[in-house]
Amino acid sequence: MGPIPSGPATFTMATAFTNAINLLKNPAAFMRQNKDNAVPVNSLMINYVAVLAAIPFIATLVGDLWYFAYRGAYGYSFAVAIATYVLDVAAVYVIGMIIWRLGPNFGTTTDQAKATLLAAFVYTPVFLISILTIIPFIGWITFLGLIYGLYVLYLGLPIMLGTPPGKEMTYIIAVVVVAIIVYAVIGAIIGAITAIFFVRSFFFP
Numbered sequence: 591m592g593p594i595p596s597g598p599a600t601f602t603m604a605t606a607f608t609n610a611i612n613l614l615k616n617p618a619a620f621m622r623q624n625k626d627n628a629v630p631v632n633s634l635m636i637n638y639v640a641v642l643a644a645i646p647f648i649a650t651l652v653g654d655l656w657y658f659a660y661r662g663a664y665g666y667s668f669a670v671a672i673a674t675y676v677l678d679v680a681a682v683y684v685i686g687m688i689i690w691r692l693g694p695n696f697g698t699t700t701d702q703a704k705a706t707l708l709a710a711f712v713y714t715p716v717f718l719i720s721i722l723t724i725i726p727f728i729g730w731i732t733f734l735g736l737i738y739g740l741y742v743l744y745l746g747l748p749i750m751l752g753t754p755p756g757k758e759m760t761y762i763i764a765v766v767v768v769a770i771i772v773y774a775v776i777g778a779i780i781g782a783i784t785a786i787f788f789v790r791s792f793f794f795p
Contacts, residue, residue, distance in 0.1 A: 598627040601634055606641040610714045617742050618749060621711065625750045631686070631706050639682045639710050646720035647675040678717070681773070685709040688768050689751075696761040697754040698747070708746045712739045740766075 599609045599620070613620045651671035686706030693700045719735035740762065747753035747761055 598624050601627075601629050601638050603637050603641050606638050609638065610642060610718060613711055613714050613742070614718065614738075617711070618745050621708075621742075621746050621749045624707070625704075627707070629703060629707055631683075631703055634703075634706060634710055635679065635683060639679055639713070642714060642717035643675055643678040645717050646678055646723060647671050649721050649724040650674045652724050677773075678713070682706065682709045682713050684772055685712065685765065685769055688765050688772070692761065692764050692768065693751065693753075695764070696757045698751045698757075698761070700751045704750060708743070708750050711746060712743045715739050715742065 599605065599612070601609065609620075648671075651668065683706065686702065686709035689709055690700055690702050690705035693705070715738040716732065716735040719732050719738075722731050743762055743765070744758055747758045748755065753761055
């Protein structure tokens with residue numbers, strides 16, 4: 591784990607990628623420095639999450655445009671990329687809500703801002719590694735970003751939210767289970783929307 595600059599991070603659009611890299615280099619140290627960093631939810635979503643979410647948006651768009659170019663399904667490619675962006679940004683907000691609301695069940699007292707900040711950290715490796723989806727047939731490697739994100743969550747619960755020792759794993763399992771249920775619904779809705787664009791692009795060019 592490499593060293594990171596001392597002191598809390600500044601969350602602006604200009605520092606989004608620097609913060610992301612510093613988090614990945616040494617997640618425990620970065621989160622200790624920022625556990626009391628009062629970042630408003632709106633500011634965090636706009637200046638950090640929305641910036642990083644541009645990576646999977648661009649990668650998905652370029653990858654799909656290349657993959658579906660021979661069918662001229664440009665509308666479908668744009669629809670999938672936009673849906674990916676919206677879902678990624680929404681994911682951070684929703685996971686933050688879940689972490690916040692489940693906290694009291696695991697001896698954790700927190701607020702929405704801190705929980706959302708931790709959720710943003712959890713999704714950071716997912717956003718960064720998603721650049722690989724620019725090549726569709728190796729996009730599955732992005733699963734490694736999710737594994738690292740769960741590791742960040744495991745470290746972050748006690749560091750940032752003060753979760754008592756021994757309760758981290760059950761807390762994580764609860765977050766994952768609730769998140770799967772929530773995103774099954776959201777995914778179904780977005781999937782239906784993109785399917786409409788897919789059909790229109792292929793059969794009604």
